[in-house]
Amino acid sequence: MTREQRRALLGDDVVNHIHQRIDEAPDAPDDAIEALRRIFxxxxxxxxxxxxxxxA
Known part of the structure; x- marks a missing residue:
């Protein structure tokens, strides 16, 4: 699904709310980022x- 398709499906208010919540979230600790980087x-x-x- 493209960014445009998500925006059309969810609407601007929902997308803006999601972006606001992401901006409020604390940054992940460096060790968590490194662990995820290895997994991916x-x-x-x-x-x-x-x-x-x-x-069985």
């Missing part, structure tokens, strides 16, 4: 093995 750079990499599933 290599989404299939796991830091811990996935537990084996038990047969």
């Amino acid at each position: 750079a290599r989404p299939a990499t796991r830091s811990q093995p996935v537990p084996a599933r038990r047969a």
